[in-house]
Amino acid sequence: MRVSTSSAVEREPSPTTAAEPTNVLIVGVGGQGVITVSKVLAQLCLQNKLKVKQSEIHGMAKRGGAVFSHVRFGREVYSPTIPLGQADILLALEWAEGLRWLPYLNPETGTFISDTQQIIPPFSCRNRKRGATSNYVFRSVEQVKQHVPNSYAVDATGMAEGLGNPRAANTVLLGMLSTALDFSVDDWQAIIAQSVPPKTVEVNRQAFLLGREWIQSDAHKEEREQVEVAKPPPAPVVDDVVIDLEITEAWCKGCDICVKMCPERCLALNSSEIVELANPDACTACRLCEWLCPDFAIAVHVHKKETAIA
Amino acid sequence: MTEASMHTFEIRDYLRQELMPHFMCPGCGHGIALRALLWAIYELDIDKDRLAIVSGIGCSGRVGAYIDANTMHVTHGRPLAYATGLKLARPDLEVIVITGDGDCLAIGGNHLIHACRRNLNFTCLMLNNEVYGMTGGQVSPTTTVDRFTTTTPLGNHEPGFDSCKLAAAAGAGLVGREITLQVPALKNLIKEGINHPGFAFLEIISDCTEIYGRKNQLGESPEMMLSQKASTRSDVYRNTVDQPFRPNAFETGVLARNDRAEYADNYRKHVEKTMDVLKSGD
Numbered sequence: 001m002r003v004s005t006s007s008a009v010e011r012e013p014s015p016t017t018a019a020e021p022t023n024v025l026i027v028g029v030g031g032q033g034v035i036t037v038s039k040v041l042a043q044l045c046l047q048n049k050l051k052v053k054q055s056e057i058h059g060m061a062k063r064g065g066a067v068f069s070h071v072r073f074g075r076e077v078y079s080p081t082i083p084l085g086q087a088d089i090l091l092a093l094e095w096a097e098g099l100r101w102l103p104y105l106n107p108e109t110g111t112f113i114s115d116t117q118q119i120i121p122p123f124s125c126r127n128r129k130r131g132a133t134s135n136y137v138f139r140s141v142e143q144v145k146q147h148v149p150n151s152y153a154v155d156a157t158g159m160a161e162g163l164g165n166p167r168a169a170n171t172v173l174l175g176m177l178s179t180a181l182d183f184s185v186d187d188w189q190a191i192i193a194q195s196v197p198p199k200t201v202e203v204n205r206q207a208f209l210l211g212r213e214w215i216q217s218d219a220h221k222e223e224r225e226q227v228e229v230a231k232p233p234p235a236p237v238v239d240d241v242v243i244d245l246e247i248t249e250a251w252c253k254g255c256d257i258c259v260k261m262c263p264e265r266c267l268a269l270n271s272s273e274i275v276e277l278a279n280p281d282a283c284t285a286c287r288l289c290e291w292l293c294p295d296f297a298i299a300v301h302v303h304k305k306e307t308a309i310a
Numbered sequence: 311m312t313e314a315s316m317h318t319f320e321i322r323d324y325l326r327q328e329l330m331p332h333f334m335c336p337g338c339g340h341g342i343a344l345r346a347l348l349w350a351i352y353e354l355d356i357d358k359d360r361l362a363i364v365s366g367i368g369c370s371g372r373v374g375a376y377i378d379a380n381t382m383h384v385t386h387g388r389p390l391a392y393a394t395g396l397k398l399a400r401p402d403l404e405v406i407v408i409t410g411d412g413d414c415l416a417i418g419g420n421h422l423i424h425a426c427r428r429n430l431n432f433t434c435l436m437l438n439n440e441v442y443g444m445t446g447g448q449v450s451p452t453t454t455v456d457r458f459t460t461t462t463p464l465g466n467h468e469p470g471f472d473s474c475k476l477a478a479a480a481g482a483g484l485v486g487r488e489i490t491l492q493v494p495a496l497k498n499l500i501k502e503g504i505n506h507p508g509f510a511f512l513e514i515i516s517d518c519t520e521i522y523g524r525k526n527q528l529g530e531s532p533e534m535m536l537s538q539k540a541s542t543r544s545d546v547y548r549n550t551v552d553q554p555f556r557p558n559a560f561e562t563g564v565l566a567r568n569d570r571a572e573y574a575d576n577y578r579k580h581v582e583k584t585m586d587v588l589k590s591g592d
Contacts, residue, residue: 260532294340
């Protein structure tokens with residue numbers, strides 16, 4: 001494996017002759033092109049008469065779910081998956097996914113290449129309470145560099161957008177990956193042209209060259225150091241409203257809809273089969289009980305808290 | 311309530327509170343449909359004096375009685391016929407018909423197809439609970455095959471109507487379907503139906519827990535509502551990867567749109583033409 005800009009991590013001999021296989025872990029979220037990237041790489045290795053094993057998780061991911069792909073190649077490959085701490089290159093198409101897979105990276109010689117794009121999944125916001133922060137992991141580029149000296153954060157999506165198609169971000173990253181592996185540029189380009197839709201061949205060709213140049217050229221040195229990931233949003237103001245659940249007991253027929261449908265489980269039927277607010281602290285004023293009450297017995301009022309002190 | 315409370319939709323402003331609580335069974339989806347209708351009326355800012363609700367016979371027919379507006383409770387199966395007359399006589403009114411599956415498709419099936427054909431500008435909400443609830447749970451034209459009702463103790467063997475396909479084929483201006491669980495989506499669909507310049511037929515899949523659900527062991531109303539959700543497919547998933555997984559699901563959302571000439575416009579043009587002929591004859 002060879003990283004062109006960094007002499008510290010050069011390792012000889014090249015993948016074609018090394019006894020141990022080269023491990024590339026490609027991670028991202030559904031719809032970004034993780035599988036396409038790994039297929040390009042695997043195809044390229046086959047063309048260079050190397051043994052390749054590729055293993056992936058996809059399908060249940062849909063759009064926005066986690067996707068990863070292990071690619072191992074060399075003179076001989078036995079296991080299809082990369083052992084913990086032995087990936088030579090971790091290529092992440094999404095920032096938090098990259099962080100999540102860092103334990104797989106070889107701590108001394110591994111290279112981390114990641115897009116700074118952040119795709120925040122719905123399930124990182126499991127706490128629906130007002131003012132609750134999301135569980136999405138926020139780490140700055142500096143924090144990652146402390147762990148992995150040989151790491152590159154890059155706004156690949158922004159670069160691909162500059163070329164006119166943000167979906168070519170995976171090819172930009174592929175261009176960066178290509179600097180760490182010794183295959184010829186023409187080989188890469190030929191395989192990419194086969195693997196992408198015919199209409200996007202040209203933009204992918206440019207994206208590949210852009211990514212490759214970004215890592216290799218000294219002209220981008222400053223740019224490389226200035227990349228930042230977005231900071232977490234400031235914590236929202238809490239305690240500015242009072243939630244008042246008005247239950248008209250005379251209208252309630254105890255049908256149980258609100259009790260079973262409340263996402264926070266804060267309602268219950270009392271001994272006379274009338275609904276009551278059993279857990280007021282958990283209520284987020286989502287209004288589902290109000291909407292689904294067929295007897296109009298529940299009304300959710302959200303009052304602004306009086307700020308002036310009498 | 312303090313002045314600081316945010317202004318939102320208050321359903322009590324639209325209800326005849328002296329009649330509450332309403333007569334419907336615990337867990338009946340008709341109440342939720344009524345809320346969605348009133349919410350849509352609130353958001354469209356329709357004046358109560360300009361609103362006319364026409365409803366037929368049955369549980370669905372009674373829904374109209376709780377609305378604090380001009381309401382007409384008419385003969386079985388004929389709310390569409392009354393609404394046609396009302397809309398022609400008073401085109402300034404916003405006419406909304408509330409009817410049920412038995413009312414609209416069996417006894418009033420004839421009126422439905424002709425209302426669709428004429429394309430007069432009013433909205434028809436058909437609350438489909440698959441059964442005649444008020445009269446004791448008889449089989450209706452939308453009862454699912456093999457389900458039990460009072461008149462089909464050995465299971466229903468008749469295939470049901472797909473009322474939306476029927477209305478679309480008969481030429482309705484806008485055809486839509488929604489379940490009661492998706493209240494905001496239902497409200498938006500009703501708003502779209504009211505705004506449509508032509509006949510809008512909206513099927514609202516409701517649940518009859520006490521009679522139909524109990525006879526068929528479909529569970530309490532939360533279970534029935536969730537199973538409705540599982541058996542429908544929203545229009546946002548149309549033509550997506552979801553397609554092969556639920557091939558026979560009822561589609562929800564706006565299903566058909568037919569932007570053709572409205573009946574009252576045509577009628578007025580026809581009157582003018584006739585008057586011109588009569589004048590030139592003098």
